[in-house]
Amino acid sequence: MPPQRRSGARVVAEPSGLLREKRSVSVKKSRVRLESQNSWLMIVSLLLLVTCMVLAAFLSWPYMRREDGVAQVLAHSQETVQERFFEVPCSEDYDNHKRFPGCTPRMCGRGVTDTIISKEEAIKIQRVAERGLSLGGSDGGASILDLHSGALSMGKHFVNIYRYFGDTIKDIFSEEDFQLYRDIRQRVQQEIAKTFGISSSSMYLTKPTFFSRMNSTEAKTTHDEYWHPHVDKVTYGSFDYTSLLYLSDYTTDFGGGQFVFMDEDANKTIEPRAGRISFFTSGSENLHRVEKVRWGTRYAITISFTCNPDHSIEDPSLT
Ligand SMILES: O=C(O)CCC(=O)C(=O)O
Ligand SMILES: [Fe+2]
Structure with missing residues (x-):
């Protein structure tokens, strides 16, 4: 079933073919930009997490070795x-x-x-x-x-x-x-x-x-x-x-x-x-x-x- 427009929503005229194409290219571009931003964010968070884990292991290693x-x-x-x-x-x-x-x-x-x-x-x-x-x-x-x-x-x-x-x-x-x-x-x-x-x-x-x-x-x-x-x-x-x-x-x-x-x-x-x-x-x-x-x-x-x-x-x- 196609998505229903909510009542009261502003009705905008459908764009022409060329305009639609341009808009779809620009939507694609911004989606790609957003996706690439997201993946960078993920990489940075992952790197941060790994760094924290390595640091924690490094700091607790001598203690673990001596006590555990x-x-x-x-x-x-x-x-x-x-x-x-x-x-x-x-x-x-x-x-x-x-x-x-x-x-x-x-x-x-x-x-x-x-x-x-x-x-x-x-x-x-x-x-x-x-x-x-x-x-x-x-x-x-x-x-x-x-x-x-x-x-x-x-x-x-x-x-x-x-x-x-x-x-x-x-x-x-x-x-x-x-x-x-x-x-x-x-x-x-x-x-x-x-x-x-x-x-x-x-x-x-x-x-x-x-x-x-x-x-x-x-x-x-x-x-x-x-x-x-x-x-x-x-x-x-x-x-x-x-x-x-x-x-x-x-x-x-x-x-x-x-x-x-x-x-x-x-x-x-x-x-x-x-x-x-x-x-x-x-x-x-x-x-x-x-x-x-x-x-x-x-x-x-x-x-x-x-x-x-x-x-x-x-x-x-x-x-
Ligand atoms: O029995 C051992 O292995 C060591 C005992 C000890 O350190 C000591 O008597 O001073
Ligand atoms: Fe001793």
């Missing part, structure tokens, strides 16, 4: 790493401390190796950790046992196992257990010295040196909050080189619990694996945290070294 777990994996739990080293520029932290030639880091970075400690040794030392930690344990998700000081998490506090259990501690730990710790400590020290080009005899074991056990139980005190980003040199003072020996496997024994270096450009993670040693210079060039453990139990030992002989400690021993 988008990360580069430095060592997967399924692979066997011979020796892997990643150099990073040293922070200025070391300038604020006394320098010890032949030990204070001149080169900074992080290393990983799965070849220094065997799976069997890792299992053995994990049993020592299990036995020790079974004497107490935190109410929250993080328990520690410091073999040197004897500090053991117990409920919401700590006890000293050497005092608390007296001589009966010899029924729990053997001289062989301590020998294994010393042996591991020595090999880790040599590996760190070799990697950073320093002399092994100019670095010393420092405190704390401890077993850690983490699970997904809710934190009850701040001692259970192991996941906060930190710098070991700030947290522990005496550390110059930190090492971690992992005693259980990521994804097999526990979920979550990856170790994360929080670099400016991206997070870099290390997936724990029994027998894996991760070591690094302890300054703020190696800001790090541990992801929350989501299930299972994660065991590790922290063994750290100082360049300052005043902060050195003896190897833990039974006597």
